[in-house]
Amino acid sequence: MDVFLDLFGRFHPLLVHLPIGFLVLGIMMLFYSRNDRSALHHLRFSFFWGSLSTLLALLTGFIQYQREGFEWENVQAHFITGLLCAIIAFSLYYVLKKVAFPWNPIIKILSVTLLLLLIITGHLGGNLTHGNGHLTDPLPEVLKERLGLTPQLNKVEFNLDDFANQPLYSQVIQPLFDAKCVSCHNPSKNKGELVLSNYKMLVQGGKNGAVLAASQGDKSTLVDRIFLPLSEKKHMPPKAKIQLTEEEKELISLWIKSGASPTQVISSYSIDERLFRGFFPENKTGIYPDLELVPLSQDVLTPLLEKRLLVTPLYKGSPLILVSCVNFSDFTDDDLIAFESIKEHLVALDLGKTKVTDISFGTLATFPNLTTLTLDHTKITGSGIEKLKSLPNLKRINLSNSSFDIEHLSSLFEFSQLEQVHLYPIDQNENIRALIPDSLQSLFNLGTYEITIKERDTVNY
């Protein structure tokens, strides 16, 4: 019975051409013969066999969906339009049976709708067998880009709060296969006879049998394939395709080696958290606060630009702005007043090589979102720098080559958000490291450590 059903299902791609033939011919005859009563007989014939073969197509299609691992999500539109075709084809046959003159409004509407539905159903079916882009793939790249058809890789991202309680398979592994393998390993394009679109098919394996370790002891063909060098022909995904990252390979391998469970939750695996880093959405603003502000109008920015200040948004469309005085070396403490109108939006300020002094700390302390402050090559000694302590976002201060006096160093120890302070060159005779509490050592770049060159820094890509 199973063999028979499988075989029957496989006839679907062949059988679908019958309704297309009968029904399109019927519609053409209808438009050709209009109110010619002698055509009724042939019209009924066409729509009778058209409706019956549509049913047959539906039935074989449904069997194929059931038996060959298609996902309902992917076939549902095709199935529903096919079902509508059958309903309308039968209705047309029924109406034609009853009327004496075929050219009436109901028949016109039904036949045009049927023609459209046939085209749509056929196209959706084509997408299933040949892949989504089978009509658009041959178009030139430029045109595809214009139409927004360049393939977008689904990014695997998950809920930060609850991810540890989710199954590793459904949260991470299957989405990775979906993003990087399923374009070739799906029910209609099963390269290597391997389908990776759902757990059931995954367990079945490919033309050389199982691919998971669960059924092959410790050795998994799938893990072998993804770790092969890129140059090897058997490497997966093939060289020209978007590759798995090192972390993604580790996660897949770990999942398979732990038994490839479909339900085991993430927290029970003891996975190094770093492997998940790439899955969390990146904060677009980076180290800067993610603020919802109305972008500054040109009226506010123009006076600043006229002063030769460099004003740039953090990224295109961001309300946050970065200001640099590189072209304005005569900038003094008084000029800081110019930033009053933008103080909410100002997140990075470069006052390097200007004429500012310690007096500026009072004004700087009123810029609530200031995150990076550059004061290199200035006369700043650090007197009053503790006023900046109240800035909730201040993360980086550059005081290199300034007149910074080490006696003010301890003021910086109380800044809660500070991540980096550049402070060099400094008098090598003073043992400044000894003045800094252990917990804050990594904050201070005193320019005295050796930069270790990692091997990968020297690789030429």
Ligand code: HEC
């Ligand atoms: C561009 C198409 C393509 C993509 C994308 C792709 N593969 Fe393949 N894969 C193939 C082809 C073709 C074969 C059969 C030839 C061969 O064995 O190398 C195959 C074979 C395999 C096999 C061996 C099946 C067997 O039983 O012999 C495994 C395992 C496999 N792929 C895993 C993957 C994994 C995992 C990914 C995603 C990380 C992936 N593939 C992505 C094209 C692809």
